[in-house]
Amino acid sequence: MTPFEIGLIALAAMFVTVLAGLFVPIALMVCSFVGVWAIKGSPLLASKLMALAANDAISSYFFGVVPLFVLMGFIVAEAGLGRDAFDVANAMFRRLRGGLGVGTVGANAIFAAITGISIASAAVFTKIAVPQMIRHGYTPRFAVGVVAGSSVLGMMIPPSLLLILYGILTEQSIGDLFIAGIGPGLLLAVFFAAGIVLMAIFTPGFVGRPEGAPEALPPRVLLAKGLPIASLIVLVLGGIYGGLFTPVEAGAVGAIGALLIGFALRRLTLAGLWRVLVETGLVTATVCFLIIAAQMYSRMLALSGVPAGLGAWAAGADLGFWGLMILYVLIVIALGMILDSSSIMLILVPLMLPVVVPMGVDLVWFGIVTVLAVEIGLLTPPFGISVYVIKATLDDPTITLADIFKGAAPFALIMLAVLALVIVFPVIAIGLVPGR
Numbered sequence: 001m002t003p004f005e006i007g008l009i010a011l012a013a014m015f016v017t018v019l020a021g022l023f024v025p026i027a028l029m030v031c032s033f034v035g036v037w038a039i040k041g042s043p044l045l046a047s048k049l050m051a052l053a054a055n056d057a058i059s060s061y062f063f064g065v066v067p068l069f070v071l072m073g074f075i076v077a078e079a080g081l082g083r084d085a086f087d088v089a090n091a092m093f094r095r096l097r098g099g100l101g102v103g104t105v106g107a108n109a110i111f112a113a114i115t116g117i118s119i120a121s122a123a124v125f126t127k128i129a130v131p132q133m134i135r136h137g138y139t140p141r142f143a144v145g146v147v148a149g150s151s152v153l154g155m156m157i158p159p160s161l162l163l164i165l166y167g168i169l170t171e172q173s174i175g176d177l178f179i180a181g182i183g184p185g186l187l188l189a190v191f192f193a194a195g196i197v198l199m200a201i202f203t204p205g206f207v208g209r210p211e212g213a214p215e216a217l218p219p220r221v222l223l224a225k226g227l228p229i230a231s232l233i234v235l236v237l238g239g240i241y242g243g244l245f246t247p248v249e250a251g252a253v254g255a256i257g258a259l260l261i262g263f264a265l266r267r268l269t270l271a272g273l274w275r276v277l278v279e280t281g282l283v284t285a286t287v288c289f290l291i292i293a294a295q296m297y298s299r300m301l302a303l304s305g306v307p308a309g310l311g312a313w314a315a316g317a318d319l320g321f322w323g324l325m326i327l328y329v330l331i332v333i334a335l336g337m338i339l340d341s342s343s344i345m346l347i348l349v350p351l352m353l354p355v356v357v358p359m360g361v362d363l364v365w366f367g368i369v370t371v372l373a374v375e376i377g378l379l380t381p382p383f384g385i386s387v388y389v390i391k392a393t394l395d396d397p398t399i400t401l402a403d404i405f406k407g408a409a410p411f412a413l414i415m416l417a418v419l420a421l422v423i424v425f426p427v428i429a430i431g432l433v434p435g436r
Contacts, residue, residue, distance in 0.1 A: 007304025145407020336377015
């Protein structure tokens, strides 16, 4: 049996075990180890190669970005800055049709700029925005749909955990990826807001009939709520784009800044800080495990020659750039129906890199396309993780999973439209990146 055939069998075995319910990193590790064993004919050599892959994955300097930005995100959530962002955004959009929905999108965009974790956004705004929207006359289905849709902004607007993961997998500049995420992230937020206004005008049965605008907040209160958030955003993103910090240093500075703001506002207690540290450790350990598994998987694929074979097939099949991109996006969206976002990237990105690099594809732009496509999977049944987070956070048995998926459907379609625009007009993503 040739290494190529062994690689294909290992790839098929990995998909079967994942679909059977095995934890994705374990499936990747087991199939990688067995695949290398079969290729090299020695379990000892296979174990040494896998150990080397694990060491290379964790010793990467940029891996330090993950725990620091996760820590900052959890501190921000614990300090209640999500509610402040919601209040500020509602004050800005209160007089629009569907203003509370637009305010929720705006608040999620602000919150995304200081967290980068979609799950955190979904959990925070389910508690804050959904009760407020229902109380003002919006339908429960629309309210949860807005939160589900806008929560994905956390994975596009920098700092984004998925962009960090992609940067580690592809050895691309995380700073460049952050800059590239600004245009598509803001465009997505604008499209969401415009979609909400149009739905409020043309489909009032779906949106509901809101009873007046929320009360205006005094300028002094708005300043008190908005200044800490704005300061943290300027500190972190301004430091990266201004060349003052590397992404790793910006994560550390942001975490310290969030900590100081939380204590200064007297919203962060020692018990809350302990919860934040525990949650940060759990998320970091999970991501660490995923990256180790992905590195092992990449080494096994390289030894088998499967990526090179796929590249040769793509060249011989004459799919062309557009055919390849359409096929890739369809596969990512399809996998999003059964796998979480990190797992999709860990499985597909190492497989696709050897195919797209010879075609001269810009890997920063390719990363933005990948993350956008992956985000659509966060809203699609049967495994839309944002939807399940919202359901778990809601204290309302009358709102079913089906209601949340139906509410999120228009936002998934809007994301498809933005994805198409980014593919057709790459300048949306890479126009701001220096040297692109």
